[in-house]
Amino acid sequence: xxxxxxxxxxxxxxxxxxxxxxxxxxxxxxxxxxxxxxxxxxxxxxxxxxxxxxxxxxxxxxxxxxxxxxxxxxxxxxxxxxxxxxxxxxxxxxxxxxxxxxxxxxxxxxxxxxxxxxxxxxxxxxxxxxxxxxxxxxxxxxxxxxxxxxxxxxxxxxxxxxxxxxxxxxxxxxxxxxxxxxxxxxxxxxxxxxxxxxxxxxxxxxxxxxxxxxxxxxxxxxxxxxxxxxxxxxxxxxxxxxxxxxxxxxxxxxxxxxxxxxxxxxxxxxxxxxxxxxxxxxxxxxxxxxxxxxxxxxxxxxxxxxxxxxxxxxxxxxxxxxxxxxxxxxxxxxxxxxxxxxxxxxxxxxxxxxxxxxxxxxxxxxxxxxxxxxxxxxxxxxxxxxxxxxxxxxxxxxxxxxxxxxxxxxxxxxxxxxxxxxxxxxxxxxxxxxxxxxxxxxxxxxxxxxxxxxxxxxxxxxx
Numbered sequence: 001x002x003x004x005x006x007x008x009x010x011x012x013x014x015x016x017x018x019x020x021x022x023x024x025x026x027x028x029x030x031x032x033x034x035x036x037x038x039x040x041x042x043x044x045x046x047x048x049x050x051x052x053x054x055x056x057x058x059x060x061x062x063x064x065x066x067x068x069x070x071x072x073x074x075x076x077x078x079x080x081x082x083x084x085x086x087x088x089x090x091x092x093x094x095x096x097x098x099x100x101x102x103x104x105x106x107x108x109x110x111x112x113x114x115x116x117x118x119x120x121x122x123x124x125x126x127x128x129x130x131x132x133x134x135x136x137x138x139x140x141x142x143x144x145x146x147x148x149x150x151x152x153x154x155x156x157x158x159x160x161x162x163x164x165x166x167x168x169x170x171x172x173x174x175x176x177x178x179x180x181x182x183x184x185x186x187x188x189x190x191x192x193x194x195x196x197x198x199x200x201x202x203x204x205x206x207x208x209x210x211x212x213x214x215x216x217x218x219x220x221x222x223x224x225x226x227x228x229x230x231x232x233x234x235x236x237x238x239x240x241x242x243x244x245x246x247x248x249x250x251x252x253x254x255x256x257x258x259x260x261x262x263x264x265x266x267x268x269x270x271x272x273x274x275x276x277x278x279x280x281x282x283x284x285x286x287x288x289x290x291x292x293x294x295x296x297x298x299x300x301x302x303x304x305x306x307x308x309x310x311x312x313x314x315x316x317x318x319x320x321x322x323x324x325x326x327x328x329x330x331x332x333x334x335x336x337x338x339x340x341x342x343x344x345x346x347x348x349x350x351x352x353x354x355x356x357x358x359x360x361x362x363x364x365x366x367x368x369x370x371x372x373x374x375x376x377x378x379x380x381x382x383x384x385x386x387x388x389x390x391x392x393x394x395x396x397x398x399x400x401x402x403x404x405x406x407x408x409x410x411x412x413x414x415x416x417x418x419x420x421x422x423x424x425x426x427x428x429x430x431x432x433x434x435x436x437x438x439x440x441x442x443x444x445x446x447x448x449x450x451x452x453x454x455x456x457x458x459x460x461x462x463x
Contacts, residue, residue, distance in 0.1 A: 049165070050343045050350040052143035060352035061092045063118040067104045067339055072372035080368070084359050091352045112136050119348035120357065124233070125159045125170065125337040126410040126420070132162040133414035133458055137342040139165035143354040148361060151379045155336045155402045159409050163460050168340035169357070171366050172375035175306040175398030176241065176334040176407075177322045184300045188215045192323060195397070196406050199324035199332035202242075202274050209283040212300060219285040221278060222299035226287035228428055235424035236410060237335045238303065239275065239431075244408055246271040246328035250423055251448065256413035257457050259448040263423070264441040271328050272441070276431050305335075306398055310374050313394070322397045324406070336407035338375060376402065414458040418451035 064081070068074045081095045096118060098107055105127065111117045112134070123131060131137045144166060149157065153173055160168040185192055190208050193199050200208060212220035227234040240250055248267030251259045262268070278284050285293040294302040295315040302308065303325065312320045324332040341360070343353050359365060366382035369375075376398050377383045388395040401407045411419055422444040429435035452458070 049139045049142055050353070052140075052350045052354050054351060056090050056349055056351045056355070059090055059092065060349050061094065062120060062348060062353060062356060063094050063096050064120045064122070064356075065096055065098065065108075065118045066122045067124070073369070076369050076372040080360060080365060084356055088355075091355050093356050108136075117344040117346060119344060119346060120353050121342050121344050122339055123168070123342060125168065125340045126233075126416050128160065128168045128340060128342065129162050129412055130414040130417055131342065132165075132167045133460075135345050137167045138345050139167055140169070140343055140350075140354070141166050143343075143350060143357075144169065148358075148379075151381055153376075153378055153380065153383075153402055155407055155409070156340075156378045159337045160340055162412065168342040169361065169378070170338055170340040171360050171378050172338055172370050172373065173336060173378055173402060174237075174338040175336075175376055175395070175401065176238065176304070177324060177397055177401075178326075179294060179302040179304065179308065179312050180321050180323055181300045181316060181319050182321050183319050184212070184215075184217070188212055192321065196324050196332055196400060196404065199327045202246075202271075202326045202328045205326040206274070206278065206283075209278060209301070210281075213283060217300050219283065219293070219298060220300050221283055222285040222287070222291075222293040222302040222304070223275075223278075223431075224287065224291065224302075224304055225279075225284065225432055226289075226291050228287075228424070228432060230425040230428050231421055232424055233420060235427040236420040237337075238305075239427055240410065240423065241325055241333040241335050241408070242271040242275060242328055243268045245325070245330055245333040247330045249411075250419050251411050251413065251415070253411070256411060256415060257452065259419070259422075259445040259452075263426075263448070264438060264445045267329070268441060269437050272427070272430050273437050274328065276434065276437065279431055280434065306376055306395065307374055309395060320394075322395065324397065324401070332406060334401045334407045335410070336402055337409055414455070415448065415452055419448055422447040 066074060066077055078095060081093050085092055098104070102110070105124070108117070108121065108123065108131075117136065121137070128137070152169065155173050156170055157166070159173075160166050160170070180192065182192055185208075188211050190211060209220050224234055224238060228238070229235070236250075243250065243263075246267040248265050248271060249262040252262055285299045287293070293299040294308075295311055302312070309320075309322070325334055326332065341357055343350065360369070361379070363379060363381045363385070366377050366379055367385050370377045370382065370386075376389070376395075377386070383389050383399060387393050389399045390396060410416060413419070426440050426444040429440050430437050
């Protein structure tokens with residue numbers, strides 16, 4: 001089965017790192033961590049910056065956790081670890097394998113609660129804010145040289161920053177758009193957007209879907225509804241952009257103190273009502289059994305991310321283009337963000353951890369990883385190595401969106417886990433099951449605001 005959201009936080013593949021028992025590997029971790037995100041009594045004032053002073057005393061043994069099970073990503077990282085260890089002697093890296101009984105994020109929370117986090121942690125980008133707030137991570141500003149900071153895509157820096165400090169950095173980013181079959185659209189007399197400035201409006205897009213159905217394509221749109229389930233990140237990553245495009249939001253975007261009037265505001269209601277209407281009219285692939293609708297030709301438009309490009313272009317050689325998501329009123333908007341690395345709040349030598357992380361961020365190593373997983377390189381220098389992202393390239397839209405202000409991060413607040421849980425549940429009920437839009441969003445708002453109240457609004461503390 002295709003890994004729909006392998007770069008944006010789903011547990012569709014269950015993040016199973018097949019080997020060993022957690023109890024057998026956790027004692028190898030040489031650091032502690034803060035309490036769980038729900039621990040209101042957690043001491044968030046002890047967090048200090050990672051110290052990178054250019055010195056490594058003796059030999060440092062580091063433990064590293066990674067989110068993916070058997071995959072091109074994991075095998076590539078294994079080779080990177082082996083090559084790194086072979087090339088130098090002062091830092092030894094151990095890539096810890098994790099059990100499959102629990103989703104990755106639950107393992108992280110459990111390890112943090114017991115003080116057993118690794119030295120270097122891989123985590124889904126939007127989790128950074130809760131991890132930083134609760135003391136699981138330390139800022140890494142002193143480690144990142146200006147030259148590398150400038151080379152990182154703006155979206156990578158933006159996603160990795162909380163309360164003015166850099167807590168995480170990734171080696172790849174993500175992209176979202178509409179995959180279309182140009183030959184089919186041209187035959188039906190449908191214009192094909194050329195870029196973010198001429199995206200289809202939501203009304204125009206509705207007409208496009210109806211025209212395609214009249215042309216014989218019974219369910220022209222694939223929205224990945226197979227993976228739109230409560231608690232799964234695809235619903236938020238994939239469809240929060242429609243809410244933003246309509247002028248709405250998932251939470252008040254400046255202070256993050258309430259979702260009321262935003263997630264249940266008229267703009268959000270409008271966006272979800274439109275998407276629900278597509279499903280009600282039968283214009284959307286139901287996605288009950290498989291994720292091959294676009295590849296097999298049952299759908300001719302697919303609302304999804306960069307990870308499908310290799311499969312789609314192989315299924316329809318020379319007949320795949322990527323265009324922006326529909327404009328619901330305030331311009332097209334897309335998602336961004338993927339997995340990042342962060343230094344945990346333990347005692348590991350900052351310079352030792354950074355030496356390995358700096359290796360992963362080298363241009364050749366970023367290119368190596370993104371060549372394996374098909375993701376968007378995190379640095380400008382690595383982007384330049386791929387003709388697909390150059391002007392006129394097949395995937396240039398993703399770069400245009402990430403660097404042109406079209407891409408937006410998911411809410412940068414420690415409340416994000418509660419937000420995505422509430423929104424993904426509401427989206428599923430509204431769009432897939434036809435639930436009342438406003439009432440369902442009111443319930444989501446109540447759940448988010450309850451979490452905010454339980455954490456006193458997540459006040460920023462610490463140095």
